[in-house]
Amino acid sequence: AQSVAQPEDQVNVAEGNPLTVKCTYSVSGNPYLFWYVQYPNRGLQFLLKYITGDNLVKGSYGFEAEFNKSQTSFHLKKPSALVSDSALYFCAVSDNAGNNRKLIWGLGTSLAVNP
């Protein structure tokens, strides 16, 4: 069965420091991997995705993520955090079988960037 784990409920980081939000997955076949961000009382906004190609994926707002097949991980990173990055971050996965791209979600990681 497909699953996603975000091992940290909360991540705290000082403004200007690098941040990492962790994600590991389990899926049969080749994974499609996504990161979304959710601000309070808002919908989800797409940040980046990995489908195929380069393992390092660059996305919106200066975020990037690295696909590591051997470790089945897709950690989200940013070199220098901003207070405005404080939000809830979700990792999601689907498999590439057929055309059904339903997403299986992690429970989310709350990122707090302190001034």
Add this chain to the structure above:
Amino acid sequence: NAGVMQNPRHLVRRRGQEARLRCSPMKGHSHVYWYRQLPEEGLKFMVYLQKENIIDESGMPKERFSAEFPKEGPSILRIQQVVRGDSAAYFCASSPFADNEQFFGPGTRLTVL
């Protein structure tokens, strides 16, 4: 190009009433997904539709829940005889192709009294 629209944004129902949640996908998008977000449980897939067809409803409760995506008009998620446990945020997402990222609406927050 307007984003994914959902209405109402907030819906209050008493136990036993019906709830209808609407989702208008982005223009040109024929793939629609519904997800439910429960506190402490995260987002859960409910149903995947392409125009007029239900492709995967494996995440839908067997009773009281139904979804449609007619040829004309928005996708509808219908919950009959609501119970307190149905209180949640319901998100709709659309994409133009199967391999594209999904674009999410702002969600409908259902409260069952």
